Amino acid sequence: MLNISIRQMHTLLAIQKHGKISAAAKSLGLTSPAVTLQLQQLEQELGCQLFLRSKSGAQPTEIGEIAIQTARRIVNEVTSLGETVQAHKGVAAGTIRLGVVSTGKYFAPRVIAAFTALHPGIAMTLVAANRSEIIQKLHDHDIDIALMGRPPTSFRVNATLFGDHPLVFIASPDHPLVGKLDISREELAEQKFIVRERGSGTRSSFEFFMADTIEGMRTVPTEMDSNETIKQAVIAGLGIAFISGHTIEQECQAGRIAILDVVETPIRRQWFAIRHANRSATPALQALDDFLRVRGPSLLPVMSKPYQAMLPVQT
Incomplete structure (x- = not known):
């Protein structure tokens, strides 16, 4: 069995995100030699080089890319475990990284405001980008949940419809x-x-x-x-x-x-709240999912009367 630590997983993700050992070390609050040592120990344990290092930065090898994807899943699952334990103790807490397509930024702030008013212990961050970028971030586990239209088909997801x-x-x-x-x-x-x-x-x-x-x-x-x-x-x-x-x-x-x-x-079209199928539904994510299903439609922008008159009648 591999002897790999969560700290090494965080180090791996930091190097991938920032591209350089020095920048990764700063983000982790460590020294560059400490980060280099963590990476060397991980590479020795795996028996493979994970990054090609040069003056321009660190680029992941093929095995490095696989290790990064695995690290994301491990870190997410450990985070989910912590939040589940807190919820079991009756502590309503957690963190949600919310991604929205560009159009979603017109209502995402009011969603966040209404949700956090009900769940003040849950912290949220917001990322807005176009559809293809949000899909990639969801695939890479860089966000926990995405608000967008048609669910992606390139990987398995869980989707909740919450509005027209x-x-x-x-x-x-x-x-x-x-x-x-x-x-x-x-x-x-x-x-x-x-x-x-x-x-x-x-x-x-x-x-x-x-x-x-x-x-x-x-x-x-x-x-x-x-x-x-x-x-x-x-x-x-x-x-x-x-x-x-x-x-x-x-x-x-x-x-x-x-x-x-x-x-x-x-x-x-429809709005969906979409989660990667490999991402466990933490209490915080489940709370957001339930909230959008019930309150989502009322938080979407209200159009003028002439506009509403043009909308097809729902039956």
């Missing part, structure tokens, strides 16, 4: 298509478009919706990497955009953005 996610086409209030009913995809293809970057879930939904007409677009879409930039571009009259309805609450209410009446829209 409508996607709409928007334009500046003085755009010629504003007020027109039943706008077709062909009419949209004649317009200038502003789109999210590749890797974004909204971009994928846009390309799927426009699949039959996207090649016939009059102009090449302008790509922007944030919802805020896209909204400002639309307000400035640079084109129309396809965007999450949850990102435009204030602009619609202020009359700065109009929603277009495009056939078969709003497109209704």
Whole structure:
């Protein structure tokens, strides 16, 4: 049996995260020689080199990558054990690393505020990125739970549905298509478009919706990497955009953005709370899961009345 310590696992993860022994040592509150010794002892125990070390930093070897993935699982399980023991003692405590896709940052703070008001002993950190980046962080166990749309299919997950996610086409209030009913995809293809970057879930939904007409677009879409930039571009009259309805609450209410009446829209997607299937459900994670199932829908942004009238009726 291998004689490996949790401290060595933490050292391994710190070196991978920071890329250099000195930076890893600083993050761990140790000296560089102490971290180097920990790594050497681990490599001797495994009988393999885990990092290729150079002046530019430490890069994991193939075995190193496997060891890093294993270390993440071990550290997560030990953390889960500690939280479970605390919960058994009646102590409501724990830590949750929450990841959200870019659109989720418009409501994630109110989710955190409402949840921690009920569970003040649970600490939360928030990471926002595009869909592909959040999926990678979830896969690598860099986050505990992700709020996003379609669950990933490249690895096993546990997903909890907690609300609807409508996607709409928007334009500046003085755009010629504003007020027109039943706008077709062909009419949209004649317009200038502003789109999210590749890797974004909204971009994928846009390309799927426009699949039959996207090649016939009059102009090449302008790509922007944030919802805020896209909204400002639309307000400035640079084109129309396809965007999450949850990102435009204030602009619609202020009359700065109009929603277009495009056939078969709003497109209704869902929000899920997603956890890696290999990640044990700690009491803290289970509490968040239960909270989102019950309170999640009420914490999503509320749209203006004209917007609500466009939403399909649920049956």
